[in-house]
Amino acid sequence: MYKHITNLLLLSAMVAALGCTPGKPEPTRVDVTGQVLIDGKPLDKGLIHFKTVSAGSIDSLDIVDGKFAGKVEPGSRRVEIAAFRPAAGGTPGMDAGEVNYIPAKYNSSSKLTADVTEAGPNDFKFDVTAK
Numbered sequence: 001m002y003k004h005i006t007n008l009l010l011l012s013a014m015v016a017a018l019g020c021t022p023g024k025p026e027p028t029r030v031d032v033t034g035q036v037l038i039d040g041k042p043l044d045k046g047l048i049h050f051k052t053v054s055a056g057s058i059d060s061l062d063i064v065d066g067k068f069a070g071k072v073e074p075g076s077r078r079v080e081i082a083a084f085r086p087a088a089g090g091t092p093g094m095d096a097g098e099v100n101y102i103p104a105k106y107n108s109s110s111k112l113t114a115d116v117t118e119a120g121p122n123d124f125k126f127d128v129t130a131k
Contacts, residue, residue, distance in 0.1 A: 027057070029071035032116060034124035036081055038102070042066020046083030046102070048126075050114060053078055072116055079112035081128060102128060 032050070036043040046063040050072040059072035063083070084098040106112060106128045114124050 027073045028118065029059070030074050030116060030118055030120065030122060031069070032061070032072050032114075032122040032124065033067070033069045034126070035066045036063050036068065037066060037125070037127045038083075039130050040127070043081070043083055043128075046081060049080040049082070049107075050077040050116065051080060052076075072122075074116045074118050077114050077116055078110060079114050079124075079126065080107040080110045081112070081126060082107050101130070103131065 034048075036046065036048060043063050043066050048061050048063055048068050050059045050061075051057070052073065052075055057073055059070070059077075061068045061070040061072070063081070081102050082100045083102050085101050087097045087099040100107065106126075112126060114122075116122050
């Protein structure tokens with residue numbers, strides 16, 4: 001009998017370690033598509049984040065040639081856009097890293113939003129400026 005209890009406890013620990021805890025299902029995600037323009041032209045390469053700040057959830061999608069597509073949680077989402085290029089300066093002989101060249105008003109201080117619905121269509125267009 002103790003062997004069965006030990007096996008059950010071990011199995012429960014393994015399930016919890018994998019993140020498959022009962023009662024907490026994966027959130028529903030729906031298809032979204034869209035485009036991001038910067039100064040009227042497709043953003044070459046970047047990221048778009050759909051955030052629900054109050055819940056701490058974030059879904060990120062790649063932007064390639066101004067287009068993005070993927071699955072995100074439905075709801076009223078804050079949208080942040082980021083694109084990176086090599087940073088100037090730094091220590092000689094060392095990589096200076098990258099800098100996000102999209103202004104803060106479109107990422108860390110973004111007022112952009114998207115109402116993502118289960119019924120769709122969820123096709124969004126964001127036109128941002130470099131300044």
